[in-house]
Amino acid sequence: MTAHADATRRRVHDLLRAEEERILQRWTDLAKTSAEELRDLYRALRLALGDERDDLADVRGLLAELSRERARQGHTPSDTARVVFCLKEAVHEAVASDGSAEALKGFIWFSRLIDDLGLYTFEVYATAREKIILDQAEQLLELSTPVVKLWEGIVAVPLIGTLDSARTQVVMEKLLQTLVETGAEHAVIDITGVPAVDTQVAQHLLKTVVAARLMGAECVISGIRPQIAHTIVTLGIEFGDIITKASLADALAYALSRSGAEISTPRRTRIAVRTEEV
Numbered sequence: 442m443t444a445h446a447d448a449t450r451r452r453v454h455d456l457l458r459a460e461e462e463r464i465l466q467r468w469t470d471l472a473k474t475s476a477e478e479l480r481d482l483y484r485a486l487r488l489a490l491g492d493e494r495d496d497l498a499d500v501r502g503l504l505a506e507l508s509r510e511r512a513r514q515g516h517t518p519s520d521t522a523r524v525v526f527c528l529k530e531a532v533h534e535a536v537a538s539d540g541s542a543e544a545l546k547g548f549i550w551f552s553r554l555i556d557d558l559g560l561y562t563f564e565v566y567a568t569a570r571e572k573i574i575l576d577q578a579e580q581l582l583e584l585s586t587p588v589v590k591l592w593e594g595i596v597a598v599p600l601i602g603t604l605d606s607a608r609t610q611v612v613m614e615k616l617l618q619t620l621v622e623t624g625a626e627h628a629v630i631d632i633t634g635v636p637a638v639d640t641q642v643a644q645h646l647l648k649t650v651v652a653a654r655l656m657g658a659e660c661v662i663s664g665i666r667p668q669i670a671h672t673i674v675t676l677g678i679e680f681g682d683i684i685t686k687a688s689l690a691d692a693l694a695y696a697l698s699r700s701g702a703e704i705s706t707p708r709r710t711r712i713a714v715r716t717e718e719v
Contacts, residue, residue, distance in 0.1 A: 449547035453532070454490040456544060460535045461487070467534060471527035479524075482507065490551075497558075504558060508565040518566035525559040586612045588619040595627045595696045596620070597689070598649075601634030609645035613652050620656045627696040628653050631689045633664030643678045650683055659699065661685070663692035 457464065465483050469476045485499045504525070511521045529552050536548045586608060591597045596619050598612060616628060630649060635642065650660040663686040665673075673680075686692040 449543045449550060450490065451547075452539075452541065452543040453536075453547035453551045454487065456535050456539060457483075457487045457490065457532070464528075464531045464535055467531040468528050471530055472524040474524060478507070483528075500558065501561060504562055505565045508562040509569050512566055512569055518563045521562045521566065522559040525555060525562060529555050586615055588615045590619075590623060590625070591629065591693055592697060592700070592702075594623075594625050594700050595629065595693070596623060596625045597629040597631055597693075599631045599634065599689075602636070604632075604635055604642045604645050606645065609649060613649050616649065616653060617656055620653065620658050626658055627700060628658045628660045629663055629689065629692045629696060630660060631663045631692065632669070633666070633689065635664070635669075638669045638672055638678075640676055640678060643673070643676075643680070647680070647683070659684075659696075661692040661695055663687070663689045 461483070465476060465480060468479060468483070472479065482500065482503045485503055489497050489500050507524075508518070508521045511524075512518075532551060533548060536544045586598065586600070588596055588598050596616070598616055600612070602608075604612075619625070620628065630646065632638065632646070638646075646662060650662070653660050661684045662680070665685050665687055684692075684695065686695060
């Protein structure tokens with residue numbers, strides 16, 4: 442920074458210090474917010490301008506906190522940036538009252554600095570929103586891929602919606618973790634709620650079945666509707682030796698029989714299950 446530029450900067454800093462209460466009150470009025478919300482930010486900025494190292498870390502930290510807080514309150518990023526930009530008008534009034542050439546030239550430099558800080562609030566807001574969206578997406582994945590215990594030694598994964606790579610990974614992790622925790626030897630993957638099955642979806646299902654087999658669990662895929670069966674045949678998709686059933690009830694009956702349970706259907710459509718003693 443040249444001696445002249447340094448002089449203009451010092452003049453702005455002197456004005457911010459001498460006219461602090463006046464500028465802060467005017468800034469509060471223009472931004473339509475409380476002085477408590479802006480006072481710490483103002484003083485951090487004033488101290489940073491008096492520091493020859495150009496260290497704005499504290500200012501940016503307070504701006505990030507202000508941006509996140511106002512985002513939680515429902516304000517838009519434009520609202521927060523506008524609060525920052527209002528400081529220029531408040532400082533310009535003090536500069537105009539001073540009237541010196543150094544103050545006027547210093548205000549141009551100060552105005553550019555405030556523009557950069559206002560844009561910084563946009564960056565903070567965008568980053569915060571992106572994190573919120575990613576967290577919500579992960580939560581939705583967790584909620585949309587439950588693993589439930591159907592019977593002793595039998596668990597099920599009811600799938601609803603499109604099955605993509607990210608969701609397959611969640612399904613696989615949750616299923617394997619449940620197999621470890623329960624010691625289940627049979628897993629039913631129900632795709633009744635999956636709207637369509639293409640080659641990619643089929644590959645995802647096969648990966649999940651292979652992963653479960655490595656854990657010592659036998660898998661059954663249920664929910665093969667006529668339309669899906671027709672698509673699978675048309676695409677030439679091979680499930681190999683994987684057992685498939687039309688409904689979850691059929692898959693459960695198969696898994697029960699494989700686990701050693703005897704199933705009978707007496708009159709009145711009641712189902713009795715008797716587990717063989719070992």
